[in-house]
Amino acid sequence: MSDHIAAIDAIAAKYDNDPTRLLDMLLAVQEQERYVSDAATRLLAQKLGLSWGDIQQTVSFYHLLSQEPRGKYTVYLNNGPVSIMQGYEGVATAFSEAVGCSFGSVTADGRIGLFTTADMGMGDQEVAALINNVVFTNLTPEKARILVKAMQKGVPAQDMVTDNTEYGKYGDGNNSLPSIHSMVCNNLIKPGPVCFGPYQAGAALRKCVAQSPEQVLAEVKASKLRGRGGAGFPTGMKWELCAKAEGPERCVVANADEGEPGTFKDRVLLTERAQLLFEGMAVCAYAIKATTGALYLRGEYAYLKDYLEQVLEQMRSDNLLGKDIAGKPGFDFLISGCSWVLAPMSAARNQLLESAEGRRGEPRNRPPFPAQSGFHTMPTVIDNVETLAATVQIIDKGATWFRSLGTEESTGTKVLSISGDCDRPGVYEVEFGITLGELLTLAGARDPQAAQVGGPSGRCLNAAARDTAISFEDCPSAGAILIIGAQHDLLTIIDNFMAFFTEESCGSCVPCRTGTWMLRNTLRRIMHGQGTREDLTSMRQLSAVMQKTTKCGLGHTAANPILNTLDNFPHLYDALIPEQTDIRSFDLEAAVQASNLTVGRASVAKEEQV
Structure with missing residues (x-):
């Protein structure tokens, strides 16, 4: 003891x-x-x-923390939509049979525990799993059996990934560095001029210190940069609000918790352009006169933590962070390491702050907004990784250059994570204004019936939407585009999205806590041939209530998969609803049996019933 x-x-x-x-x-x-x-x-x-x-x-709030032993080897297998499309069932069966226990349990000897997780940020290389925080990608049933044999022999999880073994080999780029040593691949298919363009470390900071903070802020505003996390709020305006807020200290937080299924662009930015991100945080700090910074890193990217700490240390040595940055007396900005978190959808700004301060990732009441009172009550700018990276290039190359890219209202480029039924899944940096059809061609889409743009909370578009532009004016995207081929049952994918929302709801408000379950149960009833026309109407009505009354972004958008498919794929629902039925079928005997099972009551035989 x-x-x-x-x-x-x-x-x-x-x-x-x-x-x-x-x-x-x-x-x-x-x-x-x-x-x-x-x-x-x-x-x-x-x-x-x-x-x-x-x-x-x-x-109890975070799904990667457990109050019960989860085995010497804890396996988390991704059961998100892309994983299901790429062979999840076969891999899960292979793990379960080889280990000798079902998912959600641990072997009798306590050696191996099998569990699922909603997303790992590996949509371009599914099926993927975490074993003791080590990432394994492109899994097949045979690879699963090989990994189980290694665990049964006691091979440490990290030793299963070396330069070239039967378990896997190092990925490309910085993934092979000693501080990472991961089998993850970048799959950077199309680099662009902003986030993956030419970059000279420190150039933007040296230009910053030659100007006033107000001039730097004005340049960011002139670029018309909008937040890349999905909401599209003008970045310069956010910085200005924070700069004007009362308080002795200000803070910059980089949100690297891309938690929606299908998103993985920040993973590549963190791996290959970490210094660009940290320099962007310093640019923001100079503009708003902040002294403190923090990186909020999702738990599934913990394998990058040592590498990111090394980048921070090198930047401090190069006088690009710390005291008197770039030789400017009084320009002090310290990024206090990498706090990594666990809840995929806790990255809405207010939930992020609660989680970053060591609490449950539940939404705060607003106002005050983070720019007024954020991290530890300091006025705080919270920006997406891609947004902060773009500001470095804006200061270095100028707002006019940045505005020459993209469209009038959507300036610059967008980094997209494209996955699913395509020949070239990966990361694409493209100018805003590119059409969905052009993206499908770039990625080598195979017979697409639908494209989910912006993750589960985004829009599900059909083949008629090929001319839709990726832009804030037309169809914005936080970064994910999932291509769903005609061979897949689209409503099964939608059911997976709804399962994600029911699991990730923090439960603090009733419309989200119960509404997500009600929508999912109604969808499943329809999928089982027991739905009615009334169900279609009730789902729309419930969705409207959720959009108006929930506390945070998750609740506001949780009904989108249902609403989008009702609008764009009505034939899928029509085919499942029997004709001439307005009364929902009800199986009294099945309902009684379910009730008895729930309360532990024995069923009474019909002949004994009074």
Whole structure:
């Protein structure tokens, strides 16, 4: 017991006994013990001055944290839509048969646990899995069996990925660096002039310090850059609001939690253009006079953490971060390492702040907005990785150059993650204004019946939408485009999206907590041939209520997969609803059996019923 106490004390001390670093501590505990025990929870509560309930509610919120042992080897297999399209069922069966237990359980000897996760940011190389935070991609049933044999032999997960083994080999670019050593591939199919164009480290910062903060801010505003995370809010306006907010200190937070299924562009930016991102944070810091920065990194990208820390250290050595940056007295900006998180959809700005401060990723009430009171109550700019990277090129090459790319209202380029039924899945940096049809041709789409633009919360478009432009004026996208071929049942993909939303709802507001389940259950009833025309109407009505009354972006957009397919693919629903039926079929006996099972009551034989 004394060793256990000492281990928990050491973990807390590593993070200065700071309650706002609770998530980092919990992750360290789980990595060490393979779960977060009640004893560890109570020790941390005493050490940090928190209640047991404070820590318990945080542990229970994040899907990669567990209060029960999850095995010496914890396997998380992605069951998102692209994974399903690429052979998830066969890989899952191979894992389960080779391990000897079903998903959601651990072997009797405690060696291997099998679990699923909604997305890993690996949509271009599915089927993918995490084993003790090590990423494995392009899995097949045979590869799954090979990995199980390695785990049964006791091979450490990281040792299963080397320069060239039967388990896998290093990926391209920086993925092969000693600080990463990952089998992940970049799949950068089409580099563009902004995020993946020519870049001279420090050039933008040197131009910044030769100007006033107000001039830098004016240049960003003149570029007409809009946020690349999906909402499209003018970046210069956001920075200006933060710069004018009252407060002794300001903060810059880079949101690297691209959690919606099908999105993986930030993974490549973090791998190949990390310095561009961090320099963008410093540009923002100069413009708004911030002194503190933080990177909010999704848990599935933890394999990049050591590499990102090395990039930060090198930039401090090169006087591009730290004190008197680029030789400018008083320009001090410190990015305090990489806090990594666990909940795929917690990256809406207010949820992000709650999570970054060590709590459940639930939405804050607004106002105040982050620009007024954000990270640790400081006025805070929260920008997407791609947005911050673009600001470096704007300062270096000028707003006029940036506006020459894209369209009048959507200036610059957009980095897209394209996956699904296509010959060339990967990352594409294209100018805004490119049409969906042009993108499908670039990616080598195979007989597409639909394209999901912007992830599950975006738009599901049919073949008639090939001339739709990717732009804020026409069809915006946070970055994901999923191509769904004619061979797939589209409503099965939509059901997967709805399962994602039901799982990721934080539960803090009723319309989202119950509405997502009601929509999914109604969809499934229709898919099973038990739906009515009334169901189609009720789904639209419920969707309207959710859009108007939920607290955050997830709830506002959770009904989009249903609404989009009702509008653009009505024939799929028509084919499943029996003609001349306005009364929903009801199986009384099945309902009674389900009720008995739920409450643990024995069924009564018909002859015994009174």
